[in-house]
Amino acid sequence: MNPCQFCGQPATIHLTDILHQQKTVTHLCDACARSKKILPTKPGTHFDLQGLVQLVMGQHGRPDAADTTALSCPECGLKYAQFRAEGRLGCARDYDEFAEPLLALLERVHRATDHCGKVPVRRRSTMGLSKLKAELDAAIAAERYEDAAVLRDRLREKEGADEPR
Amino acid sequence: MNLDSLLPNLGEWLRGTGPESDVVVSTRIRLARNLADLPFTTRADHHQKAEIEQRVREAVAKSDIAPKLEYLSVMGLMPLDRLFLVERQLISRELANALEGPRGVAFDSRESVSVMVNEEDHLRIQVMRSGMSLDETWEQITAVDDSLEARLPYAFHERFGYLTACPTNVGTGMRASVMLHLPALGITKQIEKVFKALQKINLVVRGLYGEGSRASGDLYQISNQVTLGKSEPRLLSEIREVIAMILQYERQARTVLLKERRQAEHDRVARAIGTLGSATMITAEETMELLSAVRLGIHLRLLDDLPPTTLNQLFIHTQSAHLQKLAGKALDGEDRNAERAKYLRNRLRDLGATPQ
Numbered sequence: 001m002n003p004c005q006f007c008g009q010p011a012t013i014h015l016t017d018i019l020h021q022q023k024t025v026t027h028l029c030d031a032c033a034r035s036k037k038i039l040p041t042k043p044g045t046h047f048d049l050q051g052l053v054q055l056v057m058g059q060h061g062r063p064d065a066a067d068t069t070a071l072s073c074p075e076c077g078l079k080y081a082q083f084r085a086e087g088r089l090g091c092a093r094d095y096d097e098f099a100e101p102l103l104a105l106l107e108r109v110h111r112a113t114d115h116c117g118k119v120p121v122r123r124r125s126t127m128g129l130s131k132l133k134a135e136l137d138a139a140i141a142a143e144r145y146e147d148a149a150v151l152r153d154r155l156r157e158k159e160g161a162d163e164p165r
Numbered sequence: 166m167n168l169d170s171l172l173p174n175l176g177e178w179l180r181g182t183g184p185e186s187d188v189v190v191s192t193r194i195r196l197a198r199n200l201a202d203l204p205f206t207t208r209a210d211h212h213q214k215a216e217i218e219q220r221v222r223e224a225v226a227k228s229d230i231a232p233k234l235e236y237l238s239v240m241g242l243m244p245l246d247r248l249f250l251v252e253r254q255l256i257s258r259e260l261a262n263a264l265e266g267p268r269g270v271a272f273d274s275r276e277s278v279s280v281m282v283n284e285e286d287h288l289r290i291q292v293m294r295s296g297m298s299l300d301e302t303w304e305q306i307t308a309v310d311d312s313l314e315a316r317l318p319y320a321f322h323e324r325f326g327y328l329t330a331c332p333t334n335v336g337t338g339m340r341a342s343v344m345l346h347l348p349a350l351g352i353t354k355q356i357e358k359v360f361k362a363l364q365k366i367n368l369v370v371r372g373l374y375g376e377g378s379r380a381s382g383d384l385y386q387i388s389n390q391v392t393l394g395k396s397e398p399r400l401l402s403e404i405r406e407v408i409a410m411i412l413q414y415e416r417q418a419r420t421v422l423l424k425e426r427r428q429a430e431h432d433r434v435a436r437a438i439g440t441l442g443s444a445t446m447i448t449a450e451e452t453m454e455l456l457s458a459v460r461l462g463i464h465l466r467l468l469d470d471l472p473p474t475t476l477n478q479l480f481i482h483t484q485s486a487h488l489q490k491l492a493g494k495a496l497d498g499e500d501r502n503a504e505r506a507k508y509l510r511n512r513l514r515d516l517g518a519t520p521q
Binding site for chain 2: 003075076089092117138
């Protein structure tokens with residue numbers, strides 16, 4: 001079964017579109033189809049043709065569409081187009097090879113593009129910055145605002161020092 | 166390992182104890198991890214999957230994880246045993262049937278800690294506990310994670326965090342789920358409203374057996390959607406806040422039920438016990454629904470013969486693979502429904518369960 005291209009859940013809707021002899025297949029789950037207005041959000045309302053056209057045209061019309069689908073990873077051989085169709089990456093290096101289109105996807109799925117949280121023990125000495133960020137986030141979550149203020153200052157200091165000038 | 170030896174046990178998540186156990190069945194956290202130097206499972210060939218399996222097995226064996234984990238290869242298991250592990254929440258349906266090649270699971274005798282190997286990610290570490298227990302579960306799983314990481318180089322990215330096969334899991338790789346029994350919100354038709362509110366704040370609601378499964382027996386799993394950009398403690402505290410709110414709604418709805426339609430509820434529970442104790446054929450789905458009514462009856466004190474733990478045993482033993490193992494033979498369709506009804510009749514007669 002194909003996963004939804006937008007969120008990775010099992011897809012229940014499969015759209016095939018052929019434009020200029022180029023075939024595009026879109027897989028969506030119910031929730032994403034609703035959020036993209038392809039499925040009606042309320043029972044009784046009708047199928048939204050405009051939403052569908054927008055989705056399909058958006059794919060063809062994206063200026064960098066040709067560039068990103070042609071990308072492939074030299075390590076595992078996965079093509080970006082294949083990832084778009086199947087929703088699974090092939091190896092760790094894909095995250096660098098496909099960084100540009102992935103950033104847009106991460107922004108959409110997580111509303112964030114940078115990790116903030118646990119760091120493997122063996123990476124902790126070299127990962128001062130993310131660790132500080134994680135501690136800061138944890139302090140805010142636990143409403144330890146005094147700790148958060150201290151951490152924020154340390155983070156600013158460190159970020160300033162790390163910036164190449 | 167002889168899987169039949171697990172049959173009389175309940176497994177950690179069905180102990181029926183722990184904080185808030187009138188509504189919260191269990192807490193579960195899973196971490197997705199991959200080895201840095203091998204392709205993700207979907208693009209790994211048989212040989213590479215065997216290497217991943219071997220390395221994880223070694224790391225598990227040499228680690229100081231307490232309690233001790235024992236490894237079981239899924240390839241060597243009969244379909245019935247695979248389904249048995251799915252029903253006990255030790256492996257996913259995908260690992261059982263959809264995926265191919267070397268793969269398996271390591272778990273402890275209490276069935277609290279499990280590590281799936283070669284699922285969508287090389288490692289899927291999971292810790293389950295009874296009741297509402299997000300902090301303890303996190304402390305335990307992060308320790309298990311550390312001791313595996315000491316022997317396995319994880320794929321970790323300066324910017325994106327723990328790398329996963331699906332970008333929806335990248336960052337922390339953490340999915341924390343709390344399983345709730347919400348019958349009163351169902352009866353009073355408020356459940357949809359609650360779930361709409363959850364979707365707005367990026368939490369996901371699923372049925373009992375995870376992704377894509379429908380809610381049966383009024384059991385729901387609430388979990389975080391986002392894994393990137395927020396720390397684990399922050400994600401956990403967001404879930405905790407929402408669960409606290411849902412608990413309050415469910416308990417309010419239960420109070421209203423008792424106040425406004427006690428007689429009708431009592432009747433519903435009595436009929437559920439009656440059907441469970443006298444049917445000659447019953448589906449898993451109907452069993453789940455009736456057990457849900459009984460579970461609510463116990464907590465509303467409309468029925469006091471059954472401890473929740475016994476109810477959990479009826480619940481797990483009437484699942485398809487468990488039932489067939491208890492019967493000692495493969496059963497399908499009508500035979501299985503007849504066997505399920507027979508099991509329930511006998512157990513309820515032995516327990517002497519009757520409505521108050």
